[in-house]
Amino acid sequence: MTQKPLSDTRRPPSGGPKAAARNRAALIAAAREVYAENGLGAPLSAIARRAGVGQGVLYRHFPDRTAVATAVLEENVRQIEQAAKQNTDLAKVLGVLTWHLSESAAFISVLHADGTGSHSTVPMYALTLSQRVERALRMHLPEGHPLTAEPDDLMIAVGMVSGAVTGPTREHRERRALAAWRLLGVEVGPVRPFEE
Amino acid sequence: MTQKPLSDTRRPPSGGPKAAARNRAALIAAAREVYAENGLGAPLSAIARRAGVGQGVLYRHFPDRTAVATAVLEENVRQIEQAAKQNTDLAKVLGVLTWHLSESAAFISVLHADGTGSHSTVPMYALTLSQRVERALRMHLPEGHPLTAEPDDLMIAVGMVSGAVTGPTREHRERRALAAWRLLGVEVGPVRPFEE
């Protein structure tokens, strides 16, 4: 019925030299939210809008749709790696992992990225990420742990837990994730993001 | 508003009303393939093309994108239910379930359908389906089975296995599914479709 406001002739100032880093962070944060709400495949424009920047900025920082998703996941993985680096306690690391699984639906579906072609989004890279997650966990896998029987068991287990994680709210998803770990006979520490 | 008369390019024969049932089946089969290859969210036109019918036929049979996916999954679920009806052996039923999980990436991601986002892809109906799968399985769950500890354990377990199922080929996926069941301590019969 009515039209969008559209251009206002005014142009917001560029924001100075170090706005670039701030923008990048804002984009990743925005992407995480948007992905969580709408799934991967949400319009990129929505991410830019939520981040409060123009579309161009998004493209300056990320060459394509894949790169955005990748950057979001990178951070998740990095946090897990960090957690692994600072804790010798597997349970605590799994707590951080579980937090991420419960946090973002996108994170989950990317860990699933099989290469079946599913959406052809974020393709091979996700594999790399899963492997990094696995490596981070394996570091602390004690002898005789239930997931040491076969070499792939650890990765499969992570996939399994992510498969159990469904539900509308974070709490809902966390509860199911914990139930999944229980069914695997694996103990998990407190579920929370990694903090240095 | 009005539609101009169509161009004169020849029109292939319609095939007659008899074709209706055949077309519906063809569409479901085509959808299953396309979904397996490209995920839900594949262009509907691709399904119609693969089924060898016009776009309109697809819409005649299925009012919207959801209905197509639903129809495909219906059949999967029905087969599992059939298997449950004819077998008292849980392992055998799980074999059929596992076959479907390995067969179609779509089946998997719909069992995940949480409602988190993914703009309402195959929304509530998927819940019904998971529940039907669960009910079919629960019928045969013996006392003291590892999945009887908590009421949701069975459904969660199915989700977990589906979460483990990734990989480019059916064989690959089957191997992972079996590993997942093993990690859950659940025995599975031969992996194959239900046959009457």
Add this chain to the structure above:
Amino acid sequence: MTQKPLSDTRRPPSGGPKAAARNRAALIAAAREVYAENGLGAPLSAIARRAGVGQGVLYRHFPDRTAVATAVLEENVRQIEQAAKQNTDLAKVLGVLTWHLSESAAFISVLHADGTGSHSTVPMYALTLSQRVERALRMHLPEGHPLTAEPDDLMIAVGMVSGAVTGPTREHRERRALAAWRLLGVEVGPVRPFEE
């Protein structure tokens, strides 16, 4: 969600030889209703459905979209002509005309059919119809009537009244039609369909 019933294999009987006339009448009646509710440009399939016949029957009776609309209007016009034939009283004839104007939005917009190309629907034929309406009225136009000043005045007046006829319900439209005639200084008899 669910699919349409679709074919049922059963085939309703052809209806006998003289069903043809009944069908034609049903189609015209259905078209009148559908047009009144949805305007010209409603899907032809809606008309066939409302008439309770297949699409093919519609095409058997009416070669194209135009023919359907035409047939509906024909009947309106014929009734007005009939009314004119049986009454020497202009007011009574105008009452019948007004009834039709109030009855059907479609009738109105077709009397407007100017040839501007507007919808390119029901094109030239409408002219013929307006002319027939005019001729029917002119028969009874007494000397010195307000609409005798210029030759086109009568036709213009009919157009004017039809232009005034808007509103959601028949009653609403009738009220406005009568107001319009009043502004033209023309007396109108009771507003009702022609009955023999």
Add this chain to the structure above:
Amino acid sequence: MTQKPLSDTRRPPSGGPKAAARNRAALIAAAREVYAENGLGAPLSAIARRAGVGQGVLYRHFPDRTAVATAVLEENVRQIEQAAKQNTDLAKVLGVLTWHLSESAAFISVLHADGTGSHSTVPMYALTLSQRVERALRMHLPEGHPLTAEPDDLMIAVGMVSGAVTGPTREHRERRALAAWRLLGVEVGPVRPFEE
């Protein structure tokens, strides 16, 4: 779901933000022409093409089909309001109104917008517009004018004139509009667009 990267065929330059205002104007002008030639309900793509812009631009400026029509009519109404503001002479204002009626078939059929059907074409908003037209005219309606008998008479009269306005060319339509005003006993000034 996801969108494949666009083909490589060269992309014409965007024209920059400055073009936005120009484009909006071009779209409205194009819409006016297209509507006049083909009626409301003309393909939106035709409007975009005539305006020399991509489809997307049209959608950026106008969220839906309604908004386009609305914008065109807005301008018509605004001009009539302007004319009313600058003239105390009703006849002159009616001249401007008549010019618009003769100019555009679309303007006419929207003033008719009753809501009867025509699947909600330019729905409620048209009412607002008619009311604005009426208000603009009423300002100058002298005591004892033929259209002051009943409160709705003015609006009905405008509808009536618009109903009389048919014919293939502007001249044709103007002639009929003037005849309609004459039949109403209302004097009209020179028929021409408003110029400041």
Add this chain to the structure above:
DNA sequence: AATGAATGAGGATTCATTCAT
């Protein structure tokens, strides 16, 4: 370095019309 408008391909959806049965 940022903005946000524009482009235009691609996918969704609707219907007029034909035709096997």
Add this chain to the structure above:
DNA sequence: GATGAATGAATCCTCATTCAT
């Protein structure tokens, strides 16, 4: 004669991506 399924063109609409400013 009737039925209603199938066809497929045309239109709608959405976004990824580019680029003038």
